[in-house]
Amino acid sequence: MNDQPLQISVLIPLYNEDESLPELHDWIVRVMEAHDFSYEILFMDDGSKDQSWEVIRALSLKNPHVRGIRFTRNYGKTAALQTGFQAVRGKVVITMDADLQDSPDEIPELYRMITEEKYDLVSGWKQKRYDPLTKTLPTKVYNAATRYISDVYLHDFNCGLKAYRSEVVKNITIYGEMHRYIPVIAKWNGFSRIGEKVVKHQARKYGTTKFGLERFMYGLLDLLSIAFVNKFGRRPMHFFGSLGTLMFFFGSLLTVWLIILKVYNIYTHQPYRNVTDNPLFFIALTVIIVGSQLFLGGFLGELLVKQSIHATGDYLIADEVGSRPEVLVRKG
Structure with a gap:
């Protein structure tokens, strides 16, 4: 040929x-x-x-x-x-x-x-x-x-x-x-x-x-x-960072609301429970932690993207017949 x-x-x-x-x-x-x-x-x-x-x-x-x-x-x-x-x-x-x-x-x-x-x-x-x-x-x-x-x-x-x-x-x-x-x-x-x-x-x-x-x-x-x-794929922070920021912001709002509610009850001499007795406290804590992890995941993803090299397939070939040009695979 x-x-x-x-x-x-x-x-x-x-x-x-x-x-x-x-x-x-x-x-x-x-x-x-x-x-x-x-x-x-x-x-x-x-x-x-x-x-x-x-x-x-x-x-x-x-x-x-x-x-x-x-x-x-x-x-x-x-x-x-x-x-x-x-x-x-x-x-x-x-x-x-x-x-x-x-x-x-x-x-x-x-x-x-x-x-x-x-x-x-x-x-x-x-x-x-x-x-x-x-x-x-x-x-x-x-x-x-x-x-x-x-x-x-x-x-x-x-x-x-x-x-x-x-x-x-x-x-x-x-x-x-x-x-x-x-x-x-x-x-x-x-x-x-x-x-x-x-x-x-x-x-x-x-x-x-x-x-x-x-x-x-x-x-x-x-x-x-x-x-x-x-x-x-080339901007993971846009997904994970955005989602993490929204969750962190929502958790922070819940936390502020709980603090305001407790201060208000103290100021008005109304009976109140400890913050940790309120289920919203654990929801807020969970959302803040997950949001922080998502943001960190997006940040690490950005670092990996910057350092990544486009991967090529690596499939083992047992045998080959016919005229052979340059092939970007390795033979096993």
Whole structure:
């Protein structure tokens, strides 16, 4: 493979998909050759237990455009995508799932939308899905919540079929289970030209899905996490300091009120109780302590932000095939 920039990198994260890989590879190759694209296919094996890696090695020997990276264990789809983003070389990066539910026939139009319509990112929309109601209904709720919180108006955030300008994937960092929110993260990093394309969704041909219902709970928590980090990650004092100051002020007002009430009762010779006998005293004390701790937490957070260095992923790779550019991961 020469050193000329590639037009397209197809990045495919996978876990136990050995049956579908040859068919998917042949389908992608037919599309690339029909449109005369320069390309690479990067399979990210997320610690598969089946024969997926052996299939990838065989495909790499047959086709010099095929590369593969294998993790030592199952880190998750986000880790596979983040590592793959650092390894791809194409001007346009296409991600798709390995289960044949995403159609490679969509690639030419996705490429055109990035290169001609100048989108930073184009997300697929599986308008007609071949999934059970237990999967489609929570997905609709999740997508609606994501639109509301993020102000990114896509119908299907979790569609694996997406296209990116190379600059996008090289300048964002995802971790945990945040692959669902790449459009949100991209927008918050300044890549605001985000498009959407209706894509064909196909019924799964081999195997079963690797995701359970717990992904919706994790997805909601991750959304709240990135929303918080985006708004306050570089200025934690604005959140913790403000909340701590308000609580300290409220506790102080309660304390002053208790003191005034006691002085008034003494001055008017009315019977009174000790301040510590009043439940408001303990509420005031608790609020003042918590407020002080929040303020201190915000202050320490500011110090850490000032000294922090942007972390990069550190995932152990067991093996690798195909031509290898500079990859910002360490090999185990």
